[in-house]
Each structure stands twice: as C-alpha cells, then as structure tokens.
Amino acid sequence: MPDEQAQLDTFPRLLAANAERLRERPAVREKDLGIWQTWTWGEVAVEVRTLACGLAALGFRRGDTLAIIGDNRPRLYWAMAAAQALGGVPVPLYQDAVANEMVYVFDDAEAQFAIVEDQEQVDKLIEILPRCPRLKHIVYDDPRGMRHYTQPQLLGYDELAERGRAFDAAHPDYYPGEVAKGQASDIGIMLYTSGTTGKPKGVCQMHSAFIISAQGGSGFDQLGPEDSILSYLPMAWVGDHLFSYAQWLVAGFTINCPESGDTMMTDLREIGPTYYFAPPRIFENLLTTVMIRMEDASAIKRALFHYFAGVARRCGAEIMDRKPAAFVDRLLYALGNVLIYGPLRNVLGMSRIRVAYTAGAAIGPDLFRFYRSIGVNLKQLYGSTETCAYVCLQPDGAVRFDTVGAPAPGVEVKIADNGEVLVRGPMLLKEYYKRPDATAESIDADGYFRTGDAGFFDDAGQLKIIDRAKDVGKLATGAMFAPNYIENKLKFFPHIKEAVAFGNGRDQVCALINIDMGSVGNWAERRAIPYSGYTDLAAKSEVYELIRECVEKVNSELAQEDALADSQVHRYLILHKELDADDDELTRTRKVRRGFVAEKYAVLIEALYSDQTECHIETQVKFEDGRTGIVRADVGIREARVFSPEQLKKAG
C-alpha cells in the first residue's frame, strides 16, 4: 500500500503506526530494582506524547534543539521521539564528557533545552550555565540527590509529565497537529562527530536518511517485532542511534536498557538478544573474560575447552557458512556444540543471536573467527556518522574478516583516484550544522561524500578499508606507510590495548604502546611478578619481552606483504600511562588523536629515533574528579627484530 508507506516517513509517524500495529507487544524494557519492567508500544506512544506536550508547555517549538545526556534510559529515547514530534532536533551528547567539552556542543547547537539522566549530569550543566546563557530548561530523570537544588532552570521529569498531561488536556489537537506538520526532509537528529581532528561538527540527518538506512538494514537481515536488542552503547554514537532508535521504530523490535554500564554482561545473559551490535573492543573484552576464567577452571574442563576450540577453529566457520566440511569434523562439531559452544554462547548471552554486527574499528582475525566458529553469526559493517552508519554490510554466507562487506541496498560506493572511498545515497547527511564550508568540502559536485578512508574492492566485490586517507603517508624510502594498519595488527594481541605508530617522512617505523592492564596484569600475577599499578607494570623488563614477541610477530607478517615490508616496527616503547579521553589523547569513541599524541610525547618520539635506551618524561594527567596530577617515569626503549622476505622463506 503505497499510500500508507508514504505516511510513515517520519519517526513520530512510525511510532504512531507501531502503537496501532503492535499495541500490546513490548517496545522497551528496563531493569529496575533487579526486575525487568516492560513498556508496550501503546504505552510508549502515550509516554512520548505526554513528554512532548510537557516540552511544548515549557516553550519548546519547531526547530528548537533538545540536548540529551545520560546512559541508555527509556525516557531519554522517548525524549528523542518527543522532540522530533514537535519538529525539534534532539542532540545526544556523550554522557562521560566533562563539563568543558559540553560547552562547545551546547553553544554550537544553540540548545535551550536539555534532558539529562541524573544529578551527575545536572552538576555538569550547572557548572557550564554561566557560559551557556541560552540554556533555559534542564529536565532530570532521576530525582535522587536533587532535593536541595534551587536553580530555576531545573525541573523533574515527573513534574514535566504532569505539565504535559495538563497541556494535552487543554490542547488535545496540539500533538497530532505537530506530528502531521513533520516532513521527511526535516532534520531529525544532530549527531556530533567525535572530533578526531579539530572541533566536533554537528551532522544533520533528515528523518528520511535514518529511516531508509534502517529499512535497508532491517530488510537485509529480516528484522521484525520478534527481535530484541540490548541498548548499551552511548546514545550520542551513530551506531546506537541506528540500531536502538531508527531500526527500533522501523522494525518494531524490543530495546532493553541495562541496569548500569557495569551490569552489561549479566543483562546480556538475562535478555538473550537476537540482534546485537558492538564495537570490536566489547567482543574482545568478553573473550578475555572467558579466557581468564577458563584458566581457572579444572583440568578436565580446560582440556575439553581447548580441544573443542581447536575443532571449531578448523571447521566452525565453514559450517556456519554452510560450506563443505569433513564428516568427522561435522560430528565432532555437533558434539562440541553440546559440550562447549552452546554453554559458552549461553554464558556470553549469545544463545539466541541471529545476527551480530561489529563496526567502528578493525577487528582481529582470530577474534572474529572465534565468534563465528562457536556459532555466533558475527558480521562487519561500514559507515560513519555522516552516512547513518550504513554504507557496506556483509551478507550471510560471504563473511570475511578483512573486508567490511558489499555496498548496502541503495548505496553507491566508488573509489577515487587517490584511493579514497566515496559514497552516495539517501543516507547521506544534509549538512554540517552551521558549517557550509565543511559540507562543501566533504560532498563533491556529483553528490559523493568523501569518507576520508582509503580502501579498495577485492575480487568478490567487497570493500576493504586500509586506513584513514589522510593518515596514509610515505616513509623516507618512498614506501607506503599506513599507521592504522600496523596499529591494528598490534592491537589484535590481547596484551596490547593501544598502539600509535610513527614513520611518515622517517626512515623507519617506531611505535608507542599501551599494555592492556587486565590481560598483562593477569599474565604477571600468574608468573608471580609483583607490580603496584600501570606505570610500574609497564616498566617491567618481563613485560617488555612479552611485547617484543608481539611486535616481532607483527613484523614477520608485515614482511610478507610487499608494499608494507618497510613498515616493520624497528623500535618501540611502552607508555608510562594509559592514553585517556580525559587527557584529550583519545576521542570519546576511544580513537587515538594522532596529532595530539605526537605533540604531547614529542620527547619520547625523538628518543625513539635516536639511539637512547631510556627517556625521562613528566606528564600531566587529569583524574576523574577533575583534579590534575603529574606522572613521572623513565620509559625504556627497546629494539625489535625485523625480517627480510628472504629470511622468512629460509625459515620456511
């Protein structure tokens, strides 16, 4: 029915349709006081209407922006729908951002309204109030600790809902009228880029962009009201907005909000989602937890686990892809499924998963294969804030660890002469907010968006991403230098949490390394190596040896790739502190700010390119409470063996 389809072109209309079609089906769950509470689609529609009327009573009008800050709470998702229903623009912010970082977004987005989770966020907004004079209303969800606040801007959610009901009773036609005024081409959401370089930019997405992306994705993986997903990723991230909001409304499935960030694992098990999305680091953490606990298991269990992990490695991925496999292997795999894989999927909360996606960073081949081999249909996708996280998807049966899939339905992808990936389609951003210069720069005359990623299509027509185009440089020898590629290879080792490679314009590649405190800490404890904290552990010579093995393995792999043989890491050091978003070294999505790090640790980098074996450094650090302190350390510098292709051939 084209008529009906045509009507469902904004999110508020989708919500109204779901409230009709799926009235009694669960839309949202949240765990409260240890018990999962459910709201049906019918109830959600009422909540959103009440909230929208409350905002309208406060003076929220078409075109206004509503800042949303907090963990994934049902009421915050409703706030998005409420703002959209009034023709406004929700702007989710990263909940762990410090007050100063928020000033920029509030200022840029000209937000007069904010709806936040709790006292923690309120405190930040009160701190920045003098610098954000436009901000007039702050609504908080959780009243705990708020009793003695007297700022006139503050209002509790329940009070707002009260006003909303009164407003709705007085103006019953207001809400439906505003929903009817909405256009598919209205700006539905503004998501700020993480700002790997420079200030964050507000990406304006139309209702139609996210709806088409969500429809494409839902059709691709046959998502429907039966599905359920755990919503735990930051609401300000495009991935969460696509999976927990756009697809939620389009496919009509259930979103589940965990109790808190720390309970994610337990909640995952209890909910058993059928559809799951996580950046690689989450899959990595899950696996690390399992491996550590496996080491503590009894000898029989350990032996069983390792035996069947071997079976899965050999044939699991083939069986998942329905490719031919030996009969004996199939039998063993079936047995392993009963004894190991099934229980393991259950522990991971992945028993019911039909489709799982990862994106946002490169995923280690071993990690990727592991999940697929135990029967979790993990796939990769590719996209960005500017493209609604919807550019490429891996189809079932054609999943490869080193590609990000084929272009999604309705998306055109081409490779520019310089290797940059260009995309075009309905999912593209309308503009960067108040930045016509940036908009013009990123979209070319033919309407193609420059992703800034360098990549190419492989033989099977799947896109392979190498690195950020602007990061790809040249060594002094003239060979290509793709730092991300090297860093990802290093980070695939569980002991290495973060790595930053340098080499552009230099004669060789050197690297700064962050060890993974959990993994290396556990390793050290098993070997009775005492340590007092990160700085101490990072300086241990045993740890340097451990990391050297990792670096040399990477070097031997790089040596086999003609174009990258010169990119082997000659010298490395282990940083004395963890790179941290609070110190501006990482973005809030935990990507390294390469330029900033290079500047901050210039002393260390110079030492890497000299023949020093040690370098003293003092670094200012910000603690979580906002105070600052100094970390001093003598950082050791070590050399790693590099390989020539001939050597590898000889070694066989």
Next chain:
Amino acid sequence: MVQARNIGDVILKIDNISLAFGGVKALSEVSFDVREHEIRAIIGPNGAGKSSMLNVINGVYHPQHGSVTFKGITREQMRPHEAAKQGIARTFQNIALFKGMTVLDNIMTGRNLRMHRGFLAQAIWYGPALKEEIEHRRHVEQIIDFLQIESIRKTPVGRLPYGLQKRVELARALAAEPVMLLLDEPMAGMNVEEKQDMCRFILDVNDEFGTTIVLIEHDMGVVMDLSDRVVVLDYGRKIGDGTPDEVRDNQAVIDAYLGVQH
C-alpha cells in the same frame, strides 16, 4: 546553592562514660551529645578510644561509669541486639561480612531484625513468608540501587576489592533502616576516588533518609568536609568538641596530633 539541613534535638547523649579493661583505662569521663540528622565525627590518634566509644554506644562494651541516653531512654547497660532494635546500625573497622555469601545475601542479613515469620515458615518459603521475603528483597534492591552496586549483586563478597566490600557493609547497615548509623573508619585504605564515592554516599544517606551518622575517620580532609561537629579524644579523654573550624584551631587538638615536648 544547597540548602542547610534541619538538624534536630539531641538524640544520643553520652554522659560521663568511663571504661576500663583491668588496669587499662580506655575511656575516662567522656561526655558529648549527638543531634538528630547531624553527622558527628569522632577523631583522635591511634588508641585514643574511638572504637571503644562506638562499642559503648551500641552496647558491645559496658562502661563502669556513666550512662548512655538514646531517644530519651537512659541506660547504663545495653546489649547489642537491643541497640539494633532501637535503630542503631554500624559498620566495622575490619570488614565483618560473610565472605562466602553473595552481596545480596549479605545485605539481606541486615533485614533479619525486621523479619517476623518463624524460621520454619521462611524455610518452606510459602504464603506470608514468601510475601515478606519479597518485601524485604524490594527494600534491599532499593539500597543496591542507592549505593550503585547492581553489578556485584550476585558476587561472593570475598571476591570483591576492599573499597566495594566497605560499600557492601554500609549497604547491610542501611538494610536495617537505622535511625543512627555508626561508621568505624569507612574510608580506611581507600584511594581518592573511592573516598569521594563513599563521602557522596554518606552525605546522601544523611540527606535522603535523614539518618544520624556518627563516624570515626582519620582523613582530616574528609572529616572537615563531612561533619557538622567533631569530638576529639586522646588517651581516652575528650580534649575537644565543636564545629570543624573550632576543632582545627584548638591548641590541645593540635598538640595531640602533632605532638609536643613534655
């Protein structure tokens, strides 16, 4: 920005308490009072008699002289379970939790005094006993939410780091819905961040539930920030009493802490 709390009348009056173990005088003629809703700190060098004082308040130790008046009832001797029934709960300097039990079960033990069904009914877990258990569980879940320990609900306490164990102990004390909470060094051995969390929780408990709090603490920064009034003990005697500022300027207190040549 934040309004002052309403501090009420005297709820606990310590009158001329002397406590000796054989020849050792732990407390000598100590008198002070605690008002409703206030946060009262007891400070003093090691061995000053601070923990003994708490033990006198909740009836573990019985002083040879003096009396304790709680909620208008004066008594020379009180047993710990009587103190608990009247609404005095406490945490200990050395954590005293059931290490093998989960966080949830540990906190549930704090509800023990409020469970009225016989143990047989509770064991069968049927009818009224089940209803009662659900009611208690709801209360415990509210405390878990309040202290933000959802993620360790089912974890055995022995596996938790020290800072979290302290928080669980506070949770168990809160489960009894106390009128007065005695905290023995709630922040000992914690790092700065854990201390900040604990401070926030203590203030929240005081604020949200109106619980009167008596605490022993060595971190002077914490004491000065948190407490409304401070008692200073040294060698079992009271040498200072007043607001944090008054105590800070008291010469006897300065001498006791920094030491003077005799």
